Amino acid sequence: MEYKLTFDQYQKGLDRGEFLGLRCNACDTFTFPPLGTCRNCSGTDLEVTRLSGQGILRTFTVIRVAPEGMNPPYVVAMVELEEGAWVIGNLVDINPDDADMTLIGKKVRLGSQMVKGDIFSACDSRVITFSLIAN
Amino acid sequence: MRQVAVLGVGMTKFGISEKTNLEMFAEAGLEAITQSNIEPKDIEALYFGNCLGGFEEGQLHMAPFAHAELGLPLSVPATRFESACATATVATRHAALLVAAGVYDLVLAGGTERATTMGTSFATRTFAMASQAQYECPAGMTFPGVFAMAAHMYANKHGIPLKELKKHMAEVAVKNHYHGSMNPKAHFQKEIDVETVLGGMMVADPLQLFDCCPFSDGAAAVVVAEAGKARDLVKKPIYVVGTGQASGGPLYLQQDLTRVRAREASVAQAYRDSGLGPDDIDVVELHDCFTIAEILALESFGFYDFGKAYDAATKGETALKGKVVVNPSGGLKAKGHPIGATGAAQVTEIVEQLRGESGPRQVEGARIGLVDTLGGDFGTVCNIILRS
Numbered sequence: 001m002e003y004k005l006t007f008d009q010y011q012k013g014l015d016r017g018e019f020l021g022l023r024c025n026a027c028d029t030f031t032f033p034p035l036g037t038c039r040n041c042s043g044t045d046l047e048v049t050r051l052s053g054q055g056i057l058r059t060f061t062v063i064r065v066a067p068e069g070m071n072p073p074y075v076v077a078m079v080e081l082e083e084g085a086w087v088i089g090n091l092v093d094i095n096p097d098d099a100d101m102t103l104i105g106k107k108v109r110l111g112s113q114m115v116k117g118d119i120f121s122a123c124d125s126r127v128i129t130f131s132l133i134a135n
Numbered sequence: 136m137r138q139v140a141v142l143g144v145g146m147t148k149f150g151i152s153e154k155t156n157l158e159m160f161a162e163a164g165l166e167a168i169t170q171s172n173i174e175p176k177d178i179e180a181l182y183f184g185n186c187l188g189g190f191e192e193g194q195l196h197m198a199p200f201a202h203a204e205l206g207l208p209l210s211v212p213a214t215r216f217e218s219a220c221a222t223a224t225v226a227t228r229h230a231a232l233l234v235a236a237g238v239y240d241l242v243l244a245g246g247t248e249r250a251t252t253m254g255t256s257f258a259t260r261t262f263a264m265a266s267q268a269q270y271e272c273p274a275g276m277t278f279p280g281v282f283a284m285a286a287h288m289y290a291n292k293h294g295i296p297l298k299e300l301k302k303h304m305a306e307v308a309v310k311n312h313y314h315g316s317m318n319p320k321a322h323f324q325k326e327i328d329v330e331t332v333l334g335g336m337m338v339a340d341p342l343q344l345f346d347c348c349p350f351s352d353g354a355a356a357v358v359v360a361e362a363g364k365a366r367d368l369v370k371k372p373i374y375v376v377g378t379g380q381a382s383g384g385p386l387y388l389q390q391d392l393t394r395v396r397a398r399e400a401s402v403a404q405a406y407r408d409s410g411l412g413p414d415d416i417d418v419v420e421l422h423d424c425f426t427i428a429e430i431l432a433l434e435s436f437g438f439y440d441f442g443k444a445y446d447a448a449t450k451g452e453t454a455l456k457g458k459v460v461v462n463p464s465g466g467l468k469a470k471g472h473p474i475g476a477t478g479a480a481q482v483t484e485i486v487e488q489l490r491g492e493s494g495p496r497q498v499e500g501a502r503i504g505l506v507d508t509l510g511g512d513f514g515t516v517c518n519i520i521l522r523s
């Protein structure tokens with residue numbers, strides 16, 4: 001069975017500023033980032049769909065000891081999208097030293113930024129970013 | 136299914152070693168074989184754990200080389216297991232399953248890791264390879280980062296001020312170092328205090344250096360056998376009465392990081408298998424890769440309600456002489472964490488505890504013990520319940 005939404009297609013979506021995910025025709029669940037099957041019901045009747053790109057920051061950390069090749073400090077966060085899926089990315093437009101518990105529950109807008117792959121990565125790739133939405 | 140027991144166990148000292156992965160495994164394996172009153176030629180299969188040999192020594196396909204080091208017969212299959220930090224627990228569980236199924240009577244399981252050859256920065260990179268490479272790794276995710284996010288979520292969800300939670304987390308480190316101070320094989324054998332933990336370098340907010348287990352070298356191995364055979368060979372076989380293993384997928388599917396769903400599923404299998412429950416457990420070796428991880432595990436096991444285990448160490452409930460003794464070996468925190476070996480070292484500690492051989496850190500009257508290992512960023516959890 002053909003893979004519905006590949007990493008390459010997902011990446012090309014990010015290039016265009018689109019957040020491509022999968023909507024399950026059986027249970028209406030959104031799967032993002034993509035998987036081979038619906039994350040809720042394992043169904044394969046999936047449609048590629050564009051997500052709103054907005055969500056709520058659920059947790060975060062400031063990485064200060066980083067893997068070789070990364071430049072700490074930087075903020076990693078988990079966001080719950082409006083469509084219900086959760087995604088991991090970098091909170092940008094904030095001084096990492098200002099990141100504190102008040103971030104949890106804040107609204108964010110998704111973006112993406114290019115990250116250079118290292119010797120172990122298959123390729124350079126876009127990673128999800130989050131920016132706080134001013135109230 | 137047949138009854139299964141652990142005979143001999145063996146482990147190297149954990150810490151920084153000049154020995155190769157294979158040399159360490161040979162030491163642990165031969166100790167386990169000798170203690171079982173058998174010879175290498177009696178072993179029918181080798182389930183060998185290693186995670187990062189390719190980066191530590193440029194060595195893949197280590198299982199047949201380990202087989203040769205031990206002098207196992209040509210016809211004995213040697214197979215590598217890799218389940219990140221849960222590697223050797225998964226190897227041991229599969230040994231127990233195949234013995235229970237009647238495929239083999241005597242299996243050697245365990246693992247080895249030589250993480251310190253990599254240095255902190257490269258090791259952090261290679262450990263992060265156990266996170267999803269397309270959708271998580273490029274964000275610069277690290278293992279401390281995963282549990283740091285869990286700690287922030289725990290504080291928020293349960294309404295505990297972060298400063299207060301951190302003090303209780305520090306007490307987990309203090310307790311495990313206290314236990315480690317009585318373990319001559321531990322990486323760290325020094326007691327520490329709360330001030331030391333709270334004064335450490337920040338690794339991933341809110342986790343500081345002493346909230347984190349070290350990168351370690353070491354190996355551990357156990358002989359798993361059919362129970363009747365075990366009784367013929369050793370005085371005190373320790374029975375494998377229940378096992379479980381579950382798979383959680385990538386971190387972005389976990390959502391609520393205060394609930395390790397794979398652990399809840401895994402331990403439920405082990406309880407069902409054994410007919411035992413949380414109240415029956417006397418001693419636990421659990422996956423305290425970070426201080427918050429021990430708190431999450433205690434809740435997953437059903438020892439505490441969700442949101443209630445955070446001050447268990449502070450109250451002394453999990454220390455030696457406490458309600459349920461958690462990580463008498465010092466845990467990953469103080470005993471050390473050579474990831475491919477950790478699970479077999481946990482089994483080793485529980486087996487010695489149930490035999491009453493643990494010296495100053497002996498849990499008085501321990502009859503039933505639980506092993507718990509978490510692999511990757513909540514991806515794999517494996518549990519083994521043992522009984523004297």
Ligand SMILES: [Zn+2]
Binds near residue numbers: 038039041
């Ligand atoms: Zn579905």
